[in-house]
Amino acid sequence: MYENRLYEALKEEMLQEITQTDKREGSFVNDIISTSAMKGEEVWAELSRAVGVFFKKDCTGEYCDRFAEEYGITRKNGKKAKGTVTFTGEAGVDIPVGTLCATSAGLMFVTTEVGSIGASGTVSVPVEAEDIGDKYNILAGYINTLPVAIRDITGVTNGAAFIGGAEAETDEELIDRLLLRLRTPATSGNAYHYLQWALEIEGVGNAKVFPLDNGPGTVGVMLITSAGRSPGEDVINAAAAHIEGERPIGATVSVYAPQEVVINIEAAIQISASTTLEAVKKEYQSLLSNYIKNSVFVLSNVDYYKCLSMFYDIPGVVAVKSFLLNGAQKNIPISEKQIQVLGSITIGGVVAG
Structure with a gap:
């Protein structure tokens, strides 16, 4: 709103008002005006930022919370994923509260109750994620590591998926919820x-x-x-x-909850020497994940050609040799009580000759 209220413009405006004294660069008047223009730019910049908090769509941080509180809406703080893990080891070994277990990717979970290995050599103990967030919603079998070894404990795993984790509500999500109520x-x-x-x-x-x-x-x-x-x-x-x-x-x-339709990808691609298969897979997974997530409740099918064409948005991909969406070359229909979720991505490839 005040983009033109910058140092040079402010200084020039003020110098034009002075006519009866020396105002050349280096003069006393020029120096005084320069300082005033510099401080003036700071004031206008602060005012420009302040204007943003007057409008719900432009506000950030605590101002979003203040707007929402006026209508009885509070920000969601996020949730920790919870589930059960099974420890394997010698009978009689205790598992204290606060015992750490983790995935191979380093996601940490903490036991919330005391457990003791029984005669069967196992015990199941409830755990929760170390922090909030949906990245802790893991599949069965992903927990496989003890960051701190426990004597006579030989293994740990989760027999079922964890799905309870949720991110804290962002400014945009909070304001969208407020606007939904108002509109x-x-x-x-x-x-x-x-x-x-x-x-x-x-x-x-x-x-x-x-x-x-x-x-x-x-x-x-x-x-x-x-x-x-x-x-x-x-x-x-x-x-x-x-x-x-x-x-x-x-x-x-x-x-x-809706029924989840898992979307699995199998592809064979040709890449240039400027990239790697792992780099392409990482980028493709990001693109596909965003497409799948943003299409929930919006699109009634997962588009075969849309998923295929994403490869050509990735630098270094020369050609897609074959592509299957859930084992077929066709769209995946999604009914009104289903949602599409990302499953496995299998990509093979060769470097173009």
């Missing part, structure tokens, strides 16, 4: 009302509401996480309890 007429338990109630729950990134889901007087609320995945039972139960306390009398509400 959509949520009254008397209409669809917008159920959507707002669902989004108030920690761990819910988005929701889809189905009026008359199972006939007259029924409502279905389908939840996903901020990572575009199906939430855990704890999130579903929390949302159901919250909606139950808010809904109009007479409505029968079902809160549930």
Whole structure:
């Protein structure tokens, strides 16, 4: 808004107002004006930043929280992923609270209860992620390391996937939730009302509401996480309890998670000597992950040619020799109660001759 209020422009404006004395570079007047113009630029810069906090879409940090608090909305602080791991070792060995276990990538988890190896040589103990975030939502078998060795413990693993982790709400997500309340007429338990109630729950990134889901007087609320995945039972139960306390009398509400349609990629590509297969795979996984996540609740299919063409957005990819989406050369349909999630990516390739 005040981009032209910079040092040179301010100095020139002030010098033009002076006509009866020496104002050349190096003169006393020029030096005084230079200092004033420098400080003036700082003032205008601060004012320009201040203007941003006047508008909800442009604000950041604590100002987002202040805007939201005016309407009874508070920022979601994120959640830690939780699950159960199984320790293997000598019978009678204790597993204290706070014992660390980890994935091969270094994601750390901490035991939250005491355990003791039984006669079977194993014990299952609840754990939670070291920190909040959806990166801790891991697949079964990913936990395989003890960062601090425990005598007579020979192994650790997780038999089931962890899906409870959630990121803290960003400024943009918080303001979008506030604007949703302001822009959509949520009254008397209409669809917008159920959507707002669902989004108030920690761990819910988005929701889809189905009026008359199972006939007259029924409502279905389908939840996903901020990572575009199906939430855990704890999130579903929390949302159901919250909606139950808010809904109009007479409505029968079902809160549930969508069915996940796993998207697997198999490709053979030709690359130039300027890149590596690992570099291409990393970039492709990032592009595909964003496409899949951003298409949840938006697109009714995963486009075969869209997924294939992403390779040509990666520097060093010369040609795609073969490409399969879930084992076939066709789009993957997604029904209204399903969501698409990224599965495995298998890429083979050769350097172009």
